[in-house]
Amino acid sequence: MEKTLDFVMRDKRQVILDTALALFRSHGYRAIGVDRILFESGVAKMTLYKYFPSKDALIKSVLEALDKSFRDGLEAFVETFATPEERFGAVFVWHDRWFKSDSFNGCMFINAAAEFPEHGHLVRSTVARHKRHVQAFMASLLASRLEDGERDRLAAQLSLLLDGAIVSAQATGETDAARLAWRAAAILLKAAGIGIEVNPFPAEA
Amino acid sequence: MEKTLDFVMRDKRQVILDTALALFRSHGYRAIGVDRILFESGVAKMTLYKYFPSKDALIKSVLEALDKSFRDGLEAFVETFATPEERFGAVFVWHDRWFKSDSFNGCMFINAAAEFPEHGHLVRSTVARHKRHVQAFMASLLASRLEDGERDRLAAQLSLLLDGAIVSAQATGETDAARLAWRAAAILLKAAGIGIEVNPFPAEA
DNA sequence: TTTGGAATAGACAGACTTGTCTGTATTGTC
DNA sequence: GACAATACAGACAAGTCTGTCTATTCCAAA
Numbered sequence: 001m002e003k004t005l006d007f008v009m010r011d012k013r014q015v016i017l018d019t020a021l022a023l024f025r026s027h028g029y030r031a032i033g034v035d036r037i038l039f040e041s042g043v044a045k046m047t048l049y050k051y052f053p054s055k056d057a058l059i060k061s062v063l064e065a066l067d068k069s070f071r072d073g074l075e076a077f078v079e080t081f082a083t084p085e086e087r088f089g090a091v092f093v094w095h096d097r098w099f100k101s102d103s104f105n106g107c108m109f110i111n112a113a114a115e116f117p118e119h120g121h122l123v124r125s126t127v128a129r130h131k132r133h134v135q136a137f138m139a140s141l142l143a144s145r146l147e148d149g150e151r152d153r154l155a156a157q158l159s160l161l162l163d164g165a166i167v168s169a170q171a172t173g174e175t176d177a178a179r180l181a182w183r184a185a186a187i188l189l190k191a192a193g194i195g196i197e198v199n200p201f202p203a204e205a
Numbered sequence: 206m207e208k209t210l211d212f213v214m215r216d217k218r219q220v221i222l223d224t225a226l227a228l229f230r231s232h233g234y235r236a237i238g239v240d241r242i243l244f245e246s247g248v249a250k251m252t253l254y255k256y257f258p259s260k261d262a263l264i265k266s267v268l269e270a271l272d273k274s275f276r277d278g279l280e281a282f283v284e285t286f287a288t289p290e291e292r293f294g295a296v297f298v299w300h301d302r303w304f305k306s307d308s309f310n311g312c313m314f315i316n317a318a319a320e321f322p323e324h325g326h327l328v329r330s331t332v333a334r335h336k337r338h339v340q341a342f343m344a345s346l347l348a349s350r351l352e353d354g355e356r357d358r359l360a361a362q363l364s365l366l367l368d369g370a371i372v373s374a375q376a377t378g379e380t381d382a383a384r385l386a387w388r389a390a391a392i393l394l395k396a397a398g399i400g401i402e403v404n405p406f407p408a409e410a
Numbered sequence: 411t412t413t414g415g416a417a418t419a420g421a422c423a424g425a426c427t428t429g430t431c432t433g434t435a436t437t438g439t440c
Numbered sequence: 441g442a443c444a445a446t447a448c449a450g451a452c453a454a455g456t457c458t459g460t461c462t463a464t465t466c467c468a469a470a
Contacts, residue, residue: 012417028320030235033457044418045459055458105322113376114316115233128377156373157366157389160382164369168361171318172333177365184362184393191392217447238427249448250429260428 013051015041021062025105029059029115056122059112063123066108067130075137087141088189089182089200095162096178096201099169106170110163135159145194154192158185218256220246226267230310234264234320261327264317268331271313276338283346292346293394294387294405300367301383301406304374311375315368340364350399359397363390 019041023032034055038045052058078090098104105111109127116123139155146154161184165177174180179201186196224246228237239260243250257263283295303309310316314332321328344360351359366389370382379385384406391401 026322028235028322030233030320034459035457045420046461047417049459050416106319110315110372110376111319113372114311114319115235117231117233117310131373131377153385153388156379156385160366160369160373160386160389161362162369163372164365164367167315167318167368167372168336168365171315172336174361180358180361181365183358184365184389187393187396188389191396239429240427250450251431252447254429255446 012043012047016043016048016051016058017062017065020058021066021108022103024059024062025103025108029112034058060122060126063109063112063126063130067126067133070130071133071137074134078141083198084141084145085194085196085198086200088185088194088196089198091138091141091158091162092165092178092182092185093200095165095181099165099175099178104169107163107166110166131159131163134162142194146192150192154188157188161185161188217248217252221248221253221256221263222267222270225263226271226313227308229264229267230308230313234317239263265327265331268314268317268328268335272331272335272338275335276342279339280342288403289346289350290399290401290403291405293390293399293401294403296343296346296363296367297370297383297387297390298405300370300386304370304383305380309374312368312371315371336364336368339367347399351397355397359393362393366390366393 016037020032020037023037023040034045034048037058038048048058052061074091074094077094078087081087081090109130112123113127118124135155138158139151142151142155145151161181165181168174168177168180182201189196221242225237225242228242228245239250239253242263243253253263257266279296279299282299283292286292286295314335317328318332323329340360343363344356347356347360350356366386370386373379373382373385387406394401
């Protein structure tokens, strides 16, 4: 009977991470106390503090796990498209679906930067690393089509559009932010010599 | 002796607002308690609760005042430039200086949206209104140069770039985010038929 | 069946939170 | 000088927070 009930057997550590992420997403980091996380996850306090030395460390671990699943999800979706042209659009379509999902509440990394402004705070390095990762992924989609400097600049600009779209969707509830960002992205790509004919948003006028 | 000592005489309400803004900016909204605001501003608790019925209401008032001063500052700076071409660039230069100022800690409205995710929270309407105001200002710079629909879309896209730059500067400390956004903005403007020859960032390569 | 590790519940410390309350002091105006 | 408005200090309630502690229970392997 080693693994009969996967749900029960699932690592306590993982249960804590999942529960904490859901609560932090719905209410913010500071608004949620560890007691609430414990209650929702059905775990004892000492268990939490065994795996995570402090609440800040828990938040950092939550963000590290999220960074991985976010990128895995995005990259897996993008790789279902064959051509480079489709893949650019896929990034924005993926964001569009994210914005329209029920649990969407902005970017947890941007939110963390907002809640923990202190420069040396534990979570800040994780936040910065995530943004670098996403930008590097954008650059990888442009790989070998542009000279290095221009490629990195364009990747950074596309990331600017994505982050702006996230913020717009979060702050004003503008659910079409991803589509708007895509239109701008297509113009930037074309100006860099990468013309896109396909429209990744089928219902668009 | 009506107005001899303007500093002392200054409206208690205004002192509270100024102090609260500075503290919220440095540490976040939830991280700062009213006691800290009272201590720093040298005001009694009952005075604060006389002017503001709750901490949430205080935060909302802080944001309303900031919305006004933010837009007044931006618009005043932009209006020191004569030509429409220069004015577009001025928006991004203004943001560049903001990002490089010591007290920069991201956009207080985005931060508020991050800290108060509840849809119906008091501050959310103020946050959304601010973003609409800025976007409307961008649209006003495009006025009569484009057909209405295209103008609003371009204004929204330029706002996306600005918000993305704010987030980038905040989350990763990328101090050149405004310049990067401007380069992208110039391409979008050109594609819309508004060519810009002048370079608002003089030191740029 | 015994043993050891892991998780449990729950109390606890000490500090902090928002908001209310009382009573006193200062202030400008009549 | 008397009056009303304003702000003051500081106690207080009732609840929250993080993190530590003890003592008990479960479970699986030897």
